[in-house]
Amino acid sequence: MAHEDIRVKFGKRLRKLRAEHELKQRELAQKAGISLPYVQMLEAIKPKKRKNVTIVTLEKLASAFEMSLSELLDF
Numbered sequence: 001m002a003h004e005d006i007r008v009k010f011g012k013r014l015r016k017l018r019a020e021h022e023l024k025q026r027e028l029a030q031k032a033g034i035s036l037p038y039v040q041m042l043e044a045i046k047p048k049k050r051k052n053v054t055i056v057t058l059e060k061l062a063s064a065f066e067m068s069l070s071e072l073l074d075f
Contacts, residue, residue, distance in 0.1 A: 007050045009075045011043045017065055017072075032057075032064035 018028050025043070029036040034057060041051035053061075062072040 005047075005050075007042075007052065008045070010053060010073075011045070011050070013072070013075050014039075014061070015043050021065060028061075028064060032060040034060060 018025070021028075023031070025039045026036050029039045032039075038051065038057070041049060042053055042057075044050045058069055058072060062069050065072065
C-alpha cells in the first residue's frame with residue numbers, strides 16, 4: 001500500500017470538517033483569518049497546487065472549528 005502524502009490527508013480532513021460544520025471555503029477562510037486561495041491550496045488534490053500548512057495556520061483552523069490541534073490532526 002502506497003503511503004499517502006500528509007498534505008493530501010490533511011486536505012481531506014479539512015474538507016470533511018468543513019462539510020460537517022456546513023462551511024464554504026470562503027466562510028472557513030474568514031472564520032480562521034486566512035485567505036481563500038490558501039484554503040483552496042490546503043484542500044488541493046493536484047500535487048502541484050498543494051500547499052504546506054504552517055503551525056500558526058493549524059492553530060487558526062483549530063480555533064475556527066472550536067477544537068484542539070490534536071483533534072484537528074486526528075486523521
